[in-house]
Amino acid sequence: MDQVEEKRFEFGKNWHxxxxxxFDAEKVQTSKRHILQFMGRSDLNGLTVIDIGCGSGLHSxxxxxxxxARVDGFDYDPDSVxxxxxVQSQAGNPANWTAEQGSVLDDAYVAKLxxxxxxxxxxxxxxxxxxxxxxxxxxxxxxPGGLFYIALYSADVxxxxxxxxxxxxxxxxxxxxxxxxxxxxxxxxxxxxMYRDPRNLPAFLRRVREYKKMRGMNKFTDIRDWLGGWPMxxxxxxxxxxxxEKMGFKLEKIATGEANSEFLFVRNA
Numbered sequence: 001m002d003q004v005e006e007k008r009f010e011f012g013k014n015w016h017x018x019x020x021x022x023f024d025a026e027k028v029q030t031s032k033r034h035i036l037q038f039m040g041r042s043d044l045n046g047l048t049v050i051d052i053g054c055g056s057g058l059h060s061x062x063x064x065x066x067x068x069a070r071v072d073g074f075d076y077d078p079d080s081v082x083x084x085x086x087v088q089s090q091a092g093n094p095a096n097w098t099a100e101q102g103s104v105l106d107d108a109y110v111a112k113l114x115x116x117x118x119x120x121x122x123x124x125x126x127x128x129x130x131x132x133x134x135x136x137x138x139x140x141x142x143x144p145g146g147l148f149y150i151a152l153y154s155a156d157v158x159x160x161x162x163x164x165x166x167x168x169x170x171x172x173x174x175x176x177x178x179x180x181x182x183x184x185x186x187x188x189x190x191x192x193x194m195y196r197d198p199r200n201l202p203a204f205l206r207r208v209r210e211y212k213k214m215r216g217m218n219k220f221t222d223i224r225d226w227l228g229g230w231p232m233x234x235x236x237x238x239x240x241x242x243x244x245e246k247m248g249f250k251l252e253k254i255a256t257g258e259a260n261s262e263f264l265f266v267r268n269a
Contacts, residue, residue: 007174009228011127012079015056018221019083023058023090030213031062035120038255038262039149043067047117050074052104052138053124057084058217063120064097072113074102076128104134115143122151123260129231132243139247145269148249151260155234163234170230181228188223226259237261 036042045067051060054073064071075081084099091097102109104121105128119142125134135150142148155163173184193207194200211219240263241251249265 007230009127009170009174009225009230010077010079011055011225011229012075012077012081012083014221014224014228016079016083016086018218019056019058019087022218023087027058027212027217028062028065031058032066035059035062035149036066038253039147039264040253044118045069048072048114049118049120050113050116050141052119052121053080053127054084054099055080055124057087057099059120059122060084060097060099061087061091063118064091064094068096068118070096071098072116073097073099074104075099076101076103104128104137105130107137110137110140113141116141116146117143118147118149120149122149122262123153125150126153126233126235127229127231129233131233131235135240135243136247139244139249139265139267142249142267144267146267147252148244148265148267149263150240150265151262152235152240153232153259154256154261155236156261157257157259158234166234167230167232169227170232173228174230181224184227185220185223188227235261237263 043066044063046069049063049068049071051063051071051073054060054075057073060071060073073084075084078101081099081101088094088097088099104110104125119138121138125131125138128134138150139148158166173181176184189204190196193204208219211217237254237256244263244265245251248268250268251263252266253264255262
């Protein structure tokens with residue numbers, strides 16, 4: 001593996017900066033609304049939850065606010081854990097919410113975790129460098145009859161440009177300094193948000209304002225996360241479904257068409 005590929009994007013720093021500047025009750029409600037709408041539920045009352053790759057902590061607090069009995073989170077990146085702990089402090093450090101450093105690829109660590117009613121991992125497992133291993137370990141923590149909610153970057157929607165194009169961009173991004181990265185941010189906005197037409201700037205700015213209403217996120221934070229997201233693997237939706245169902249799950253719902261496909265599985269009782 002060459003030197004560029006060995007570098008990892010600073011996911012945790014990106015999300016720690018975002019949450020310190022942007023955390024508020026509105027973002028919690030927006031994130032909660034997205035989770036519940038996709039799951040087809042009005043609440044998570046009484047469920048135990050693990051948030052794998054807890055990132056900024058926003059989804060963890062959203063699920064707690066939705067009524068989860070307990071939320072445990074872990075992340076490979078210590079800055080992500082720091083971000084989650086910042087949000088915990090803003091929420092008064094609830095006793096039923098934990099955040100710690102750990103890797104979903106660490107078989108011994110994962111095996112020591114209890115089983116949960118809901119295992120949640122949004123946009124994380126494809127960044128481990130071993131996506132199938134990560135999915136398998138995450139699925140192993142679902143109780144019989146429990147729920148498995150994951151989001152994975154879809155190879156199905158990456159036609160033009162191709163997945164290979166984006167993987168090259170990500171390698172270049174993580175190998176670049178601050179100025180080069182900002183230039184690449186601008187290149188992305190110009191080419192993929194404004195379609196090389198300055199007349200599209202007002203529409204792009206409207207999308208930026210509306211973006212936070214989707215999942216409580218920030219457009220520019222997500223752009224940096226997308227461009228820098230290395231390591232990275234794209235997954236075909238059917239491959240993900242087949243892989244998880246072979247472990248004793250049934251697909252309940254899928255949402256496709258965006259960069260991430262969302263999957264909700266239930267484990268056979």
